[in-house]
Amino acid sequence: xxxxxxxxxxxxxxxxxxxxxxxxxxxxxxxxxxxxxxxxxxxxxxxxxxxxxxxxxxxxxxxxxxxxxxxxxxxxxxxxxxxxxxxxxxxxxxxxxxxxxxxxxxxxxxxxxxxxxxxxxxxxxxxxxxxxxxxxxxxxxxxxxxxxxxxxxxxxxxxxxxxxxxxxxxxxxxxxxxxxxxxxxxxxxxxxxxxxxxxxxxxxxxxxxxxxxxxxxxxxxxxxxxxxxxxxxxxxxxxxxxxxxxxxxxxxxxxxxxxxxxxxxxxxxxxxxxxxxxxxxxxxxxxxxxxxxxxxxxxxxxxxxxxxxxxxxxxxxxxxxxxxxxxxxxxxxxxxxxxxxxxxxxxxxxxxxxxxxxxxxxxxxxxxxxxxxxxxxxxxxxxxxxxxxxxxxxxxxxxxx
Amino acid sequence: xxxxxxxxxxxxxxxxxxxxxxxxxxxxxxxxxxxxxxxxxxxxxxxxxxxxxxxxxxxxxxxxxxxxxxxxxxxxxxxxxxxxxxxxxxxxxxxxxxxxxxxxxxxxxxxxxxxxxxxxxxxxxxxxxxxxxxxxxxxxxxxxxxxxxxxxxxxxxxxxxxxxxxxxxxxxxxxxxxxxxxxxxxxxxxxxxxxxxxxxxxxxxxxxxxxxxxxxxxxxxxxxxxxxxxxxxxxxxxxxxxxxxxxxxxxxxxxxxxxxxxxxxxxxxxxxxxxxxxxxxxxxxxxxxxxxxxxxxxxxxxxxxxxxxxxxxxxxxxxxxxxxxxxxxxxxxxxxxxxxxxxxxxxxxxxxxxxxxxxxxxxxxxxxxxxxxxxxxxxxxxxxxxxxxxxxxxxxxxxxx
Numbered sequence: 001x002x003x004x005x006x007x008x009x010x011x012x013x014x015x016x017x018x019x020x021x022x023x024x025x026x027x028x029x030x031x032x033x034x035x036x037x038x039x040x041x042x043x044x045x046x047x048x049x050x051x052x053x054x055x056x057x058x059x060x061x062x063x064x065x066x067x068x069x070x071x072x073x074x075x076x077x078x079x080x081x082x083x084x085x086x087x088x089x090x091x092x093x094x095x096x097x098x099x100x101x102x103x104x105x106x107x108x109x110x111x112x113x114x115x116x117x118x119x120x121x122x123x124x125x126x127x128x129x130x131x132x133x134x135x136x137x138x139x140x141x142x143x144x145x146x147x148x149x150x151x152x153x154x155x156x157x158x159x160x161x162x163x164x165x166x167x168x169x170x171x172x173x174x175x176x177x178x179x180x181x182x183x184x185x186x187x188x189x190x191x192x193x194x195x196x197x198x199x200x201x202x203x204x205x206x207x208x209x210x211x212x213x214x215x216x217x218x219x220x221x222x223x224x225x226x227x228x229x230x231x232x233x234x235x236x237x238x239x240x241x242x243x244x245x246x247x248x249x250x251x252x253x254x255x256x257x258x259x260x261x262x263x264x265x266x267x268x269x270x271x272x273x274x275x276x277x278x279x280x281x282x283x284x285x286x287x288x289x290x291x292x293x294x295x296x297x298x299x300x301x302x303x304x305x306x307x308x309x310x311x312x313x314x315x316x317x318x319x320x321x322x323x324x325x326x327x328x329x330x331x332x333x334x335x336x337x338x339x340x341x342x343x344x345x346x347x348x349x350x351x352x353x354x355x356x357x358x359x360x361x362x363x364x365x366x367x368x369x370x371x372x373x374x375x376x377x378x379x380x381x382x383x384x385x386x387x388x389x390x391x392x393x394x395x396x397x398x399x400x401x
Numbered sequence: 402x403x404x405x406x407x408x409x410x411x412x413x414x415x416x417x418x419x420x421x422x423x424x425x426x427x428x429x430x431x432x433x434x435x436x437x438x439x440x441x442x443x444x445x446x447x448x449x450x451x452x453x454x455x456x457x458x459x460x461x462x463x464x465x466x467x468x469x470x471x472x473x474x475x476x477x478x479x480x481x482x483x484x485x486x487x488x489x490x491x492x493x494x495x496x497x498x499x500x501x502x503x504x505x506x507x508x509x510x511x512x513x514x515x516x517x518x519x520x521x522x523x524x525x526x527x528x529x530x531x532x533x534x535x536x537x538x539x540x541x542x543x544x545x546x547x548x549x550x551x552x553x554x555x556x557x558x559x560x561x562x563x564x565x566x567x568x569x570x571x572x573x574x575x576x577x578x579x580x581x582x583x584x585x586x587x588x589x590x591x592x593x594x595x596x597x598x599x600x601x602x603x604x605x606x607x608x609x610x611x612x613x614x615x616x617x618x619x620x621x622x623x624x625x626x627x628x629x630x631x632x633x634x635x636x637x638x639x640x641x642x643x644x645x646x647x648x649x650x651x652x653x654x655x656x657x658x659x660x661x662x663x664x665x666x667x668x669x670x671x672x673x674x675x676x677x678x679x680x681x682x683x684x685x686x687x688x689x690x691x692x693x694x695x696x697x698x699x700x701x702x703x704x705x706x707x708x709x710x711x712x713x714x715x716x717x718x719x720x721x722x723x724x725x726x727x728x729x730x731x732x733x734x735x736x737x738x739x740x741x742x743x744x745x746x747x748x749x750x751x752x753x754x755x756x757x758x759x760x761x762x763x764x765x766x767x768x769x770x771x772x773x774x775x776x777x778x779x780x781x782x783x784x785x786x787x788x789x790x791x792x793x794x795x796x797x798x799x800x801x802x
Contacts, residue, residue, distance in 0.1 A: 005642035241406035
């Protein structure tokens with residue numbers, strides 16, 4: 001009867017830490033998500049050690065809860081995003097996505113080469129500079145009630161492009177590192193698969209739902225519409241991984257499809273408690289992965305500072321120039337929205353470590369950089385968004401919650 | 402990026418299987434929960450094998466999701482249960498709980514001894530006949546909108562008593578089996594701990610909330626009341642395991658405390674999506690544990706039939722006579738409400754197997770009996786409740802969903 005008691009204690013610790021962290025952050029006028037990540041750092045292995053490294057390893061219950069949390073978050077963001085709106089910003093989002101990959105990749109590889117790595121290793125390290133983690137930005141935009149702004153649409157569209165390109169780029173650097181050369185036909189097939197999946201599912205699914213969504217209420221289950229779209233969310237999250245994309249891309253698509261239903265408002269309301277329970281696991285566990293011990297010397301800290309500045313500047317430059325057909329202030333918001341690397345950089349660094357390309361120190365620095373960008377972005381983004389809507393004379397968005 | 406893809410597929414399978422099973426059951430006029438358990442049997446190791454035994458072992462992500470599902474279910478049942486109502490039925494619930502433990506224990510040990518086990522082993526086997534699993538009955542009562550009936554209050558109160566006594570009994574049989582003799586002082590201390598925990602937390606917590614619950618809305622988080630009571634739920638679920646009780650007892654207490662807040666109706670509404678997502682994991686995984694292979698011979702099937710009949714009859718007799726101060730029809734409902742053994746019998750059988758007390762066959766039979774009682778009860782209970790409220794001239798409860 002007691003087998004589950006330890007995990008219950010851990011769930012309690014993670015959940016309560018998130019609430020306390022979020023409350024403190026908000027009282028400091030920071031987005032709640034910053035507090036949740038910081039709380040993870042505090043209860044994690046680096047500080048209090050109430051969560052052990054084994055408990056957050058891949059495939060553990062906490063890891064799965066965290067994954068479900070971010071999947072549901074991106075689903076709910078999709079639920080507030082209409083396909084039509086994304087289409088309107090399609091061209092800008094495409095340029096932002098492409099530049100937001102190329103500039104960090106170029107700057108990252110130059111930095112790595114300048115630090116003594118050969119070019120094939122440098123390209124691998126640079127790949128860890130590339131992929132934006134949409135979860136962090138999405139949460140800030142949602143907290144601020146800013147998901148309907150044009151900048152938000154551009155960021156979300158660009159995040160999809162970004163994920164496709166990052167996947168292709170990772171394929172390329174792994175091949176180059178393995179000395180296999182680049183199989184262009186294979187890469188084009190992968191690209192076609194990913195783009196085809198997104199286009200067919202996104203456009204087709206949205207069209208079906210717009211045409212008729214009353215069938216969602218047909219089953220006997222009084223909450224059948226929610227159950228069906230949650231099944232769609234889990235299903236597309238899985239399928240998108242088959243196409244080499246992140247699970248959250250599929251979840252976002254599922255949400256976008258569900259946003260075309262006439263049950264959309266009910267679904268948005270019903271998603272709220274699910275987010276309250278599950279997203280804290282994602283952010284606390286993200287924070288708990290910060291390994292402070294590897295960074296306990298000045299040389300490492302300086303290197304981390306440089307890497308983080310390159311990571312921020314390169315994404316900002318890519319995003320800013322990509323979105324320059326908007327006005328400069330909006331382009332800055334878009335640029336900062338693309339900055340967080342979050343867990344994707346961590347995964348690439350893990351690949352690099354196990355392939356022997358990364359040293360332990362480079363690994364720790366890339367992980368710390370990924371998480372630092374996730375910590376730094378929310379306050380800046382919140383500040384930019386509030387200043388922007390204040391000076392627009394638009395109704396002030398709700399106080400950061 | 403793809404580490405989580407396999408688990409996403411599994412979550413998808415479990416969730417969709419639950420929806421399909423539930424829908425079919427309801428079209429057959431059975432409670433949805435029967436379909437969810439049956440769906441688990443179909444996708445589980447015994448049939449399709451889409452879920453493997455390793456995936457549902459203790460401490461796996463599916464096991465934890467299942468545990469969280471049943472914890473939230475009992476929390477939400479507590480949310481519809483006022484302490485005052487439980488107090489009114491306290492005396493009946495106590496007698497039902499005591500007789501509902503003693504009669505199955507007596508009949509189970511006589512059966513085991515009659516089958517050639519010595520008395521100390523027989524007592525251990527009989528312990529697996531005892532503990533009611535409140536999850537199944539709670540779900541049926543909730544599905545039928547019957548939680549406010551007096552029979553429901555008696556069942557829930559008795560389930561708490563039942564859990565305390567089952568814990569003590571398990572302690573006794575383990576000591577006897579180990580040849581240690583019974584340490585009465587220790588048992589009394591355990592009893593005092595469990596009763597004290599329930600009384601102090603239940604009564605104290607309810608009083609605090611009744612006195613003032615506006616502080617739940619004080620934090621910046623707009624859903625702070627939900628977050629706080631969910632934290633309370635996880636916390637008390639954990640603490641109750643420290644007192645040797647099942648986690649669901651703590652969750653039920655937490656719900657009962659939350660039912661005294663002025664946010665109770667909002668909380669009930671917010672719990673609905675959480676139950677939609679998470680309780681299917683509990684019922685599908687319960688069903689997937691049925692091992693059909695061990696029961697593929699006539700002798701085993703006959704023994705299973707006898708054991709299941711004893712398990713049902715003994716609980717029914719205990720519950721019926723315990724509740725006889727209600728009228729006979731209500732006492733029958735109470736008796737059947739106590740019948741499901743669910744996962745508690747499985748856990749005791751596992752203990753017995755690893756202690757060498759149970760043979761593989763007895764183990765399989767006890768597990769199958771526990772799950773059969775969980776399958777058989779819902780339709781009977783639904784039928785009894787509908788017939789009862791129809792003949793009372795009370796408004797017909799909602800169609801079984």
